[in-house]
Amino acid sequence: MAGNQFGKLFSVTTFGESHGAAIGGVIDGCPAGILLDLNAIQADLDRRKPGQSAIVTQRKEPDEVAFYSGLFEGKTTGTPIGFAIHNTNQKSHDYSHIKDSYRPSHADYVYDQKYGFRDYRGGGRSSARETASRVVAGAIAKQFLSGITFNAFVSSVGPIRLEKPYQELDFSESEKNPVRCPDPDKAKEMEAYIRQIRKEGDTVGGIISCAIQNLPVGLGEPAFDKLHAELGKAMLSINAVKGFEYGSGFAGSELKGSQHNDPFNEDGSTKSNRSGGVQGGISNGMDIYFNVAFKPVATVMQAQDTINSKGEKVVMEGKGRHDPCVVPRAVPIVEAMAALVIADYELIRRTNKL
Ligand SMILES: Cc1cc2nc3c(=O)[nH]c(=O)nc-3n(C[C@H](O)[C@H](O)[C@H](O)COP(=O)(O)O)c2cc1C
Numbered sequence: 348m349a350g351n352q353f354g355k356l357f358s359v360t361t362f363g364e365s366h367g368a369a370i371g372g373v374i375d376g377c378p379a380g381i382l383l384d385l386n387a388i389q390a391d392l393d394r395r396k397p398g399q400s401a402i403v404t405q406r407k408e409p410d411e412v413a414f415y416s417g418l419f420e421g422k423t424t425g426t427p428i429g430f431a432i433h434n435t436n437q438k439s440h441d442y443s444h445i446k447d448s449y450r451p452s453h454a455d456y457v458y459d460q461k462y463g464f465r466d467y468r469g470g471g472r473s474s475a476r477e478t479a480s481r482v483v484a485g486a487i488a489k490q491f492l493s494g495i496t497f498n499a500f501v502s503s504v505g506p507i508r509l510e511k512p513y514q515e516l517d518f519s520e521s522e523k524n525p526v527r528c529p530d531p532d533k534a535k536e537m538e539a540y541i542r543q544i545r546k547e548g549d550t551v552g553g554i555i556s557c558a559i560q561n562l563p564v565g566l567g568e569p570a571f572d573k574l575h576a577e578l579g580k581a582m583l584s585i586n587a588v589k590g591f592e593y594g595s596g597f598a599g600s601e602l603k604g605s606q607h608n609d610p611f612n613e614d615g616s617t618k619s620n621r622s623g624g625v626q627g628g629i630s631n632g633m634d635i636y637f638n639v640a641f642k643p644v645a646t647v648m649q650a651q652d653t654i655n656s657k658g659e660k661v662v663m664e665g666k667g668r669h670d671p672c673v674v675p676r677a678v679p680i681v682e683a684m685a686a687l688v689i690a691d692y693e694l695i696r697r698t699n700k701l
Contacts, residue, residue, distance in 0.1 A: 348462075348472065353581070354687055356694035357491070359484035363434075365469030365476045366442075371431030372480040374417070374487060376694065379425030381491055388412060388486040392432070394679040395482050397668075400525035402541045403676055406668045408436045412483050428487065432479055442468045448655040448663055452645035459656060475586040475673070478680045485683020488690035495689060499557035499681040501528040501674045502638065504537040505544070513558045513636055527678045545671035548648035552589075552641050553674035555681045559624070559635040559689065564615070565699060566630040566692040573628025574635075574692060581684035582639045587673050590640030594623020609633075630692075639681055644670050 352360040356376045363370025389412060393399065397406040410432055417428030446467050449456040454473035458465040465471060489497060498518040502509045509516075509530050520529040526541070528534040537553075544551045567574030579591045599607055599621060609617035617633055624635035646665040653663045670676065 353481075353584070354691040357488060357687065357690040359481065359687065361477055361480040361484075363431075363477065363480070364466050364471040365434070365474035366466070366471070367434060369431040369433045370476055370480050371429070372484055374428040374430075374484050376691075377417070377423050377425070377428055377487060377491060378694075379423055381423040381487075382421055383418065383423060383487065383490055385414075387490065388483055391482050391486040391489075391679045391683065392479060394522070394527075395479060395676050397670075397676070400675070402525050402538055402545070402671065404668045404670045406436055408434070410479055423487075430480075430483055432483070434476075442667060444663065444666055447657075448661050449653055450645060450663065450665075451651055451653050452642075469667075473586070478585060478677075478683075481687070482679050482683045485679075485686040488686035489682070491690050492686060492693060494561055496560045497557065497682040497685050497689075498560075499555050499678045499685070501526050501534075501537065501553060501678060502556040503554040504528075504540055504672060504674060505551040505553065507533065507536050507540055508554075509533050509556075513556060518558075521678070525675060527675050541672045548665075550644035550647055550670070551672045552587075552643040553672055555639045555641065555674055555678055557637055557639070557681050557685055559685055562624065562630050562632060562635060562689070563693075563696070564630060564632040565696050566689065567625065567628045568692075568695065569628050573625070574630055574688070575623070575625045575628065575637075577688050577692070578635070578637060578685065581688050582637070582681065585639070585677065585680055585684060587641045587644070587677075588639055589642045591637065593625065593635065593637035595621040596623075596638065639677075641673050641677060644673055 352358055358375045359372050361372040392410045396410040397404045397408050412430050412432050415429040417424055417426050500521045516529040518529055521527045524534040526534045526537045528537055575593050582588055582591045607621050609619045609622050611617055620633045624630055624633040646669045648665045650662050650664045653661055655661050
């Protein structure tokens, strides 16, 4: 299996499966001398962990990270940072019903066809459990980038949308409700909707929006490695993601150029920011903001027609402990992937000119 590494200079390689002994990773290229706040890393993991509220999966896993290398006297040494999170709550019998059958809209069928063998317990490597390792690496990237801020939040759940632009939101409100929506009234509506959908044995999708602020000019490589292209790849590599748009996004295509252009101020900043902080693939110092669309969780607690590995029709009903909606837990994953991209491009930026 290729493709377990992300990033060029600041990179992370992740390992592990849902029901193996542990998941974890190796971060390479993190500069030496960063005084790491381990509590802040654990706090981001706690924002992702299962069982944190009544509207997420009720699997209980502490998700405590242990570091094995790359740190001395609290600081990064510049050597590879190795870390692991032990899997403590595997209930393999919850998954025996999918051993020979393919769950609709999961990775079961394609893994079987591609590798001829699959770890069916909890989806194995295709499980979103892998994203806990990304959160650890992203939390370290955030600390390397101190000063640059990453604020992701839930902006829609099913049909319930937060219409306010991010500039009018108080990001500190997001963590005060289980949905992670910074508008308390909308958060209540979203929470009620998730509870109702769960009672129906169903699931629902949603959108996470993110603002990256206090960026320098010059992040991004102009041809294939444009900053927004890398952000898009980072977000689309998260489980269950179906869409990515930044700046004016799809709505911008309805405007005329005269309406869409961002006029300059004398200091090089722009009066509007429909470009979303990126021009020609390079950051221009304005905020980067983007939306990430997540599909409804594939495992529904209802009977569904599917096939088994012999190609026979079978009926399958969702079992085990699943998220009715992934967006509340995916907020720290979006921030982590954004921080990994910016950390990598910040190191590359430092090689750009004398
Ligand atoms: C934080 C998070 C939690 C998830 N939890 C579940 C879950 O409990 N049950 C489930 O069926 N899928 C869950 N998913 C989605 C699956 O991992 C994903 O849909 C599946 O691996 C197939 O990949 P794809 O949807 O990207 O094609 C979760 C995704 C994320 C980001």
